Amino acid sequence: xxxxxxxxxxPHGRDASASSRPGRRAVNEALAPDASAFAAIDWSRPWFAQxxxxxxxxxxxxxxxxxxxxxxxxxxxxQTRQLTxxxxxxxxxxxxxxxxxxxxxAHIASTGCVPTRHNLHDFFNASMWxxxxxxxxxxxxxxxxxxxxxxxxxxxxxxxxxxxxxxxNALLFASADPALSAALRGFDWRTLFVERRDAxxxxxxxxxxxxxxxxxxxxxxxxCTGHARIVDVPPAYFEWDAAxxxxxxxxxxxxxxxSTEALTSRLFAPLPVLGVPGCWRxxxxxxxxxxxxxxxxxxxxxxxxxxxxxx
Numbered sequence: 589x590x591x592x593x594x595x596x597x598x599p600h601g602r603d604a605s606a607s608s609r610p611g612r613r614a615v616n617e618a619l620a621p622d623a624s625a626f627a628a629i630d631w632s633r634p635w636f637a638q639x640x641x642x643x644x645x646x647x648x649x650x651x652x653x654x655x656x657x658x659x660x661x662x663x664x665x666x667q668t669r670q671l672t673x674x675x676x677x678x679x680x681x682x683x684x685x686x687x688x689x690x691x692x693x694a695h696i697a698s699t700g701c702v703p704t705r706h707n708l709h710d711f712f713n714a715s716m717w718x719x720x721x722x723x724x725x726x727x728x729x730x731x732x733x734x735x736x737x738x739x740x741x742x743x744x745x746x747x748x749x750x751x752x753x754x755x756x757n758a759l760l761f762a763s764a765d766p767a768l769s770a771a772l773r774g775f776d777w778r779t780l781f782v783e784r785r786d787a788x789x790x791x792x793x794x795x796x797x798x799x800x801x802x803x804x805x806x807x808x809x810x811x812c813t814g815h816a817r818i819v820d821v822p823p824a825y826f827e828w829d830a831a832x833x834x835x836x837x838x839x840x841x842x843x844x845x846x847s848t849e850a851l852t853s854r855l856f857a858p859l860p861v862l863g864v865p866g867c868w869r870x871x872x873x874x875x876x877x878x879x880x881x882x883x884x885x886x887x888x889x890x891x892x893x894x895x896x897x898x899x
Contacts, residue, residue, distance in 0.1 A: 759859055
């Protein structure tokens with residue numbers, strides 16, 4: 589049986605229309621025992637609001653059945669005509685339709701078909717294919733290229749580990765102020781969250797990208813931490829609407845992912861999500877940031893954390 593993270597590849601020999609149809613399990617499945625988890629998505633939370641337009645439709649479908657969820661995802665994929673890492677048309681298939689022994693990322697690259705389970709983790713993964721399609725395609729391209737070179741072994745190796753960390757747990761920290769980026773790199777939480785609080789929304793902001801991180805934020809907790817990728821943006825960025833900002837981030841970060849040879853975890857800075865001003869009522873008091881178990885001093889003071897830039 590194929591492993592979820594590492595084993596899925598090669599075309600399954602069906603035509604395109606068949607590849608987008610739910611598998612036997614999806615067609616016959618009643619409401620899954622854990623499907624009620626979809627009801628817990630609170631679309632008023634800022635980390636979910638960014639993709640609420642399609643997410644609420646998907647949520648209703650997920651509560652109906654696995655087949656209904658896949659049908660909604662594929663209807664959106666057909667309309668947007670997104671592409672995966674090697675230019676194949678995006679579609680979503682039931683997990684059981686992944687051929688045994690196939691590598692997940694290689695399968696997506698070669699067929700365009702994303703094996704998808706009836707759970708929150710894969711719901712949020714699919715959502716990112718629409719929120720940041722170029723970034724998802726770049727991650728898929730790099731993952732499948734690494735599999736081509738090294739195959740699938742007991743470990744992924746450093747580059748694939750970094751790509752997976754990005755895919756699962758990344759935040760995009762968009763900043764037009766080098767001092768704010770430096771505060772994040774230097775674990776200077778008082779500057780970032782208290783002294784420069786008014787800069788949020790005017791000179792910096794975050795977008796949640798990692799689908800495992802989004803799953804954790806169903807039930808937020810103070811120590812919930814994402815891996816922030818710092819993205820240098822022009823000052824005009826904060827005059828644009830949300831759709832234009834997302835498109836700019838999608839282009840800049842995907843280009844960086846494809847052009848950066850040495851991908852390591854040092855490209856990220858830890859960022860406690862509930863510390864972001866405006867996202868959690870309890871952080872309105874400055875004492876919120878006195879919790880050293882969450883807002884701790886950095887252990888990598890000399891680490892160089894790069895940033896994506898406009899190409």
